[in-house]
Each structure stands twice: as structure tokens, then as C-alpha cells.
Amino acid sequence: MPGRFVIYFHYDPNGQADNACLFAMRAMRAECSGLLFVTNGRLNDASRAAVEALDVQLLERENTGFDVGAYRDALMLLKQQGLDGIDELILMNYTLAGPVTPLGALFDKMDARPELDFWGLTRHYAMKSRRFKTEYGEVPEHIQSHFIAVRGRLLHSQDFWSYWETMPLPQSYEQSVAGHEARFTRHFADLGYRWDTAAGTDDLKALFVNPVMACPRELLARRGCAFFKRRSFFTPYEDELRRTDGTAAAELYDWLKTETDYPVDDLIRSLLRTQPLAPMAQNLHWNAALPADGRGNDPESIPPVRLILWQPGQPTPEIHPGEILCLYAPPAQAPATPEDWYMQNGDRTLAEEETFRRAAGTVLAAHPLAGIAAPAAPAYGPAYGGRAGEWQRLLPVLRAEAARLGWKTPVAEQPLPLPWGRCVFLKGEAFPDGLPDLNGPAGWWLLPLAAQQAGYGCLTLYTHARAHATPEHLDCALSARQDAKETARDLARILRRRLRGKH
Known part of the structure; x- marks a missing residue:
């Protein structure tokens, strides 16, 4: 689409735009008329030179307001420069890695859906959450904010610009999710704007609230997702075991190494310099x-x-x-x-x-x-x-x-x-x-x-002996964990009855 423009949000505590960022921007730049790179902080000299060599506009800003603050500053700058000729604006961030498949297929698929006012790459399904307190009483089903494409009817509406101009800057990650990521889709859908996602995952809805993390290889290999989350490789492993069987990251890595040309080892080396070592070793099963x-x-x-x-x-x-x-x-x-x-x-x-x-x-x-x-x-x-x-x-x-x-x-x-x-x-x-x-x-x-x-x-x-003993250790650990859960549930039921006066 000639009128496609990208705002690419980035953050790195060391001011580095790593190879994975440059790879993603290079691919996106080839599919759009322009790209604005906005970073929370200042790039080091090498990264600044590498970004500028991609023929993109660079905006460095104070590290405030998380992604919301960065997107808002970038949008205000873009509006000041003029929106003429922009028919589709993509808000994308560095937490995505890829693409691992040609982007042309992704955009051709979504260009064939002209009825949509905005669309995204993946969706998160509705869930109850004590951590993310939204105005809806739950986290509603939504497009994940790592990639949202906004089209003309919404982009050029006062609804869109009022959303950004009146939004308070979040002070925490939780506020950013509750106030923007989990709100954006529902807010504009309630105003009558139509949306969808490129990766169809409704058949997984009953299984996973967050398919791009639970089964990334499936989305890449069979559902036209094109990008995956960096966090797949360093998410806390105990959280993974509460949601999945713990094999998602290792399967993703093996698939990328054997089935694609994506330089995944460059990404892993970059993550090693900024992420805790233990969860990376656990997710990737470095045994x-x-x-x-x-x-x-x-x-x-x-x-x-x-x-x-x-x-x-x-x-x-x-x-x-x-x-x-x-x-x-x-x-x-x-x-x-x-x-x-x-x-x-x-x-x-x-x-x-x-x-x-x-x-x-x-x-x-x-x-x-x-x-x-x-x-x-x-x-x-x-x-x-x-x-x-x-x-x-x-x-x-x-x-x-x-x-x-x-x-x-x-x-x-x-x-x-x-x-x-x-x-x-x-x-x-x-x-x-x-x-x-x-x-x-x-x-x-x-x-x-x-x-x-x-x-x-x-x-x-x-050793051979320890490796062969591991399945038995796992069986005992999982059995004990399940027994502990059942005991905790029974105690909770007794406590609730007593608090209600039902002895």
C-alpha cells in the first residue's frame, strides 16, 4: 500500500538498537512509504548510525510514559508534519521479532479486507485479572498492542486523536496495559469501528488467552503471523508452566533454526546481554x-x-x-x-x-x-x-x-x-x-x-543415570504439586463457609 506508514517504538536500557530491531525495520521499511523510529532514551552512536542508514525518521525522547508516551509524541509529530497521503498507520514495537515469512503475504491478506477500520497481528482473549484493572471490570478481548494498523476512517477521525490527546501517561507497565493495550480495541469497537486480526486463533480461544506466547510456532508456521514475541525466550518459566507444558520457546527456536533463514542466534545473543540468565536457560532447555x-x-x-x-x-x-x-x-x-x-x-x-x-x-x-x-x-x-x-x-x-x-x-x-x-x-x-x-x-x-x-x-x-532419573523426579514433583493444590482448595472452601457462618 503506497500510503502505509509505520511508527516503530523502541526501548533499550543501554541505548542499543540490536540486529533484531534493524532486521524488523528493514523489512517494514520495504513495505511502507515511511517509518518513524521513536525510542525512550538516547541511542548509542553505533545504533544511531545504523538506524539513520535505514532511511527512517528518528525521534529520541525522555523515558516516560512507556509505549503510550512514545506513541503519543510520535503521533503528534506526525500530525504536525501532515497526514496527507497516509491511508494506513501501523503502531508497532520492538517486543516483536521477525518477520520470519514474507511480509507481502501478510499485507495482501489484510488489504483484501477493506471493510476493516483497524486490524492487528494477534489477539489476547478476555480474562479476569487482579493485576490489570481496566474500566470494563475485566481484560476484554483485544488486539495486542505490539502491532496495530489504523486505516483512514479511524485515522482521520476526531475519535482517534482525542483518544491520544486525553490519555494520561501511565506510571507503570500495569497502567499501560490497562489504560491502552486492553482498552484500545474495545474503545473503538464501541464507537462502531470494525476490526480483526491477521492470525486466526478463535479455535484456540478455549485453550489459551494469549496464543502468540502459548504456541508461537503454530502461529508462524500455519496462521500467517510473520512475527513472534522476544519474550518467548525469557518469560518467567514458572509462569509458563502455569499456562503451558513449557516447550513453546524451545520448539520455536528449533523451528526458526531449521525452517527459516531468520538469524535467531543474533537475537538470543542480544537478549543474553539484557535479560536474566536463568529463565532463558529454562525456556530454551539448555541441558x-x-x-x-x-x-x-x-x-x-x-x-x-x-x-x-x-x-x-x-x-x-x-x-x-x-x-x-x-x-x-x-x-x-x-x-x-x-x-x-x-x-x-x-x-x-x-x-x-x-x-x-x-x-x-x-x-x-x-x-x-x-x-x-x-x-x-x-x-x-x-x-x-x-x-x-x-x-x-x-x-x-x-x-x-x-x-x-x-x-x-x-x-x-x-x-x-x-x-x-x-x-x-x-x-x-x-x-x-x-x-x-x-x-x-x-x-x-x-x-x-x-x-x-x-x-x-x-x-x-x-550424566546418563541422572538424565534417566529425571522423568521420575518430574512425576513425583507434579503429583505433589497437584496434591498441594487440592489441599489448598479444600482449606479455602472450609474458610469461606466459616466466614459465611455455615459451619
């Missing part, structure tokens, strides 16, 4: 099971693994690109608890037995996104409680040390996936500035953060 005999590969193809036996007080070893290093601190004393025994035994197996050590090195070398690997924590209850306590004690120290080193990666409340013992495998490329000081109070916990700063994740290693 590997080693073969029973530690081999599983042609010995000729197994890379050399340099073993370093390390004790506190020794200098931090050097590491070079192209090598795999196994850093192992043999225990100084006998295990004092069962969890110590399990942890030390797992470390010893991978470090001291050459076939297992080389197998672990092979797995790490072959994983394009992993810079560090270590044995899984033992699936033994007290070990998990102990590691959570250790993490909370070290959290202030880790944050202070990361700040001192100038690292931008977040040190989150959720513990890092590894290391819990004293055996780690390190990929040289993940430590361009060398290894951090292992003798400081933060110690080995700095290793995964250093790799993350360089754009690499972590890989949890399971």
Missing part, C-alpha cells in the same frame, strides 16, 4: 545428557579439553579462543552431608574420568550459544534449599562486583543455573577479557555472568 560411556562421538572429532586443577589462592588461569578448559577444584575435605556427597561425586565423574571430560567438552564446543557448562545440581531436596540460601547471601556481592566490572547483564533474584559444584567447562570465545577473579567473595558465580556479558549462555550437563 544436555552425556552418553552412558562418556563417548558417543568419533574420538578423532573430540576436541582437546585442558584440565586445570585449581585450589583457592592460586592465580586465575588463562583461557584462549578455540579451546575448552575444564576447571576443577578437588574437594579439600570429605563430604559432610548427603548433598555434598552427590555434588562432589558428580563433579569428580566429569572432571577426573577422561572419556566423560572429553564428551562434556564436545557438547559445549558444538553448542553455538553456550559458553560455560557444568554438572546439574543433584535432584535431592536439601541441595536445592541450600543453593537458594547461598544465592541470597551472595547476591549483594555479585551485584556489586558486576557493577564494578561495568557489566550490563542483570543479576536477578532467581539463582543462576550453574555452577553449584566446583567443576566447570569453559569455551574460550565466551571470555574475551579472560576469566574473572575466582578468589574473590563472588568466586565461581562470576563465570556464567562473564560469559553472558559476552553474549553466551550456559549448559547444564546430566
Whole structure:
């Protein structure tokens, strides 16, 4: 459509417009007559140059009002410049990644629906919510605000401009969702404007309120969605398990790698620099099971693994690109608890037995996104409680040390996936500035953060025995969780009856 114009909203705490943003804008710019890039903050010099090279207009503003504030400032600027020739205005934001399929098909499909006054990419279905308090008493069914196309009848109406001119700027993410995203569709539908979404998901309505997060591969592969959410790769995993079976992100990644040309690894590396490591490792299932005999590969193809036996007080070893290093601190004393025994035994197996050590090195070398690997924590209850306590004690120290080193990666409340013992495998490329000081109070916990700063994740290693025990652990955990839910429901029913006086 010659008269199609895009406002692309962006935010990054480090002022970076990453490759995924540039990829999306390049594709959108090819399908529209103009694009206005609005960012909450200021771009760094490299990103500003990259954005300006795309033949787009740039608007940098103060980081206030979330997406609502950015869209409003961009719209007012566009109105001042003149709306002549704009027949369709797309409000889009950086939380979408893609496109993974040609955009021409998406726009051809929606151009064939001239009766629509506005349309979107995906929809969120109605739900009750204590978090998002809307004027409707619930979150109504709505077009998700990451992509909304507004056409002439609505775009050139006073209804549209009054909506933006009178809207208070949100002070929180919750206010932004309740006051704009969950309101926009219902507000204009109630005024008589017609709408629809490109991705048809009504058959999924009874299953998922948010299909683009619950089954992104389905929407991309079969429903013409073209874009997916960055958040698929770093959403809190416990939230995913309340809504889905937890496989959506890993299936999405595998599909993108095998069925499309989309540079998904570039996106993952960018996310690693700004998002907590633990949920990314969980969503993408960065785990590997080693073969029973530690081999599983042609010995000729197994890379050399340099073993370093390390004790506190020794200098931090050097590491070079192209090598795999196994850093192992043999225990100084006998295990004092069962969890110590399990942890030390797992470390010893991978470090001291050459076939297992080389197998672990092979797995790490072959994983394009992993810079560090270590044995899984033992699936033994007290070990998990102990590691959570250790993490909370070290959290202030880790944050202070990361700040001192100038690292931008977040040190989150959720513990890092590894290391819990004293055996780690390190990929040289993940430590361009060398290894951090292992003798400081933060110690080995700095290793995964250093790799993350360089754009690499972590890989949890399971021996053959531990990998085969995992389904039984899962079965017991899910059964206990279900029993706990039933008990909680029964207690809630009793409490409600007593509060009503029905003893």
C-alpha cells in the first residue's frame, strides 16, 4: 500500500538498537512509504548510525510514559508534519521479532479486507485479572498492542486523536496495559469501528488467552503471523508452566533454526546481554545428557579439553579462543552431608574420568550459544534449599562486583543455573577479557555472568543415570504439586463457609 506508514517504538536500557530491531525495520521499511523510529532514551552512536542508514525518521525522547508516551509524541509529530497521503498507520514495537515469512503475504491478506477500520497481528482473549484493572471490570478481548494498523476512517477521525490527546501517561507497565493495550480495541469497537486480526486463533480461544506466547510456532508456521514475541525466550518459566507444558520457546527456536533463514542466534545473543540468565536457560532447555560411556562421538572429532586443577589462592588461569578448559577444584575435605556427597561425586565423574571430560567438552564446543557448562545440581531436596540460601547471601556481592566490572547483564533474584559444584567447562570465545577473579567473595558465580556479558549462555550437563532419573523426579514433583493444590482448595472452601457462618 503506497500510503502505509509505520511508527516503530523502541526501548533499550543501554541505548542499543540490536540486529533484531534493524532486521524488523528493514523489512517494514520495504513495505511502507515511511517509518518513524521513536525510542525512550538516547541511542548509542553505533545504533544511531545504523538506524539513520535505514532511511527512517528518528525521534529520541525522555523515558516516560512507556509505549503510550512514545506513541503519543510520535503521533503528534506526525500530525504536525501532515497526514496527507497516509491511508494506513501501523503502531508497532520492538517486543516483536521477525518477520520470519514474507511480509507481502501478510499485507495482501489484510488489504483484501477493506471493510476493516483497524486490524492487528494477534489477539489476547478476555480474562479476569487482579493485576490489570481496566474500566470494563475485566481484560476484554483485544488486539495486542505490539502491532496495530489504523486505516483512514479511524485515522482521520476526531475519535482517534482525542483518544491520544486525553490519555494520561501511565506510571507503570500495569497502567499501560490497562489504560491502552486492553482498552484500545474495545474503545473503538464501541464507537462502531470494525476490526480483526491477521492470525486466526478463535479455535484456540478455549485453550489459551494469549496464543502468540502459548504456541508461537503454530502461529508462524500455519496462521500467517510473520512475527513472534522476544519474550518467548525469557518469560518467567514458572509462569509458563502455569499456562503451558513449557516447550513453546524451545520448539520455536528449533523451528526458526531449521525452517527459516531468520538469524535467531543474533537475537538470543542480544537478549543474553539484557535479560536474566536463568529463565532463558529454562525456556530454551539448555541441558544436555552425556552418553552412558562418556563417548558417543568419533574420538578423532573430540576436541582437546585442558584440565586445570585449581585450589583457592592460586592465580586465575588463562583461557584462549578455540579451546575448552575444564576447571576443577578437588574437594579439600570429605563430604559432610548427603548433598555434598552427590555434588562432589558428580563433579569428580566429569572432571577426573577422561572419556566423560572429553564428551562434556564436545557438547559445549558444538553448542553455538553456550559458553560455560557444568554438572546439574543433584535432584535431592536439601541441595536445592541450600543453593537458594547461598544465592541470597551472595547476591549483594555479585551485584556489586558486576557493577564494578561495568557489566550490563542483570543479576536477578532467581539463582543462576550453574555452577553449584566446583567443576566447570569453559569455551574460550565466551571470555574475551579472560576469566574473572575466582578468589574473590563472588568466586565461581562470576563465570556464567562473564560469559553472558559476552553474549553466551550456559549448559547444564546430566550424566546418563541422572538424565534417566529425571522423568521420575518430574512425576513425583507434579503429583505433589497437584496434591498441594487440592489441599489448598479444600482449606479455602472450609474458610469461606466459616466466614459465611455455615459451619
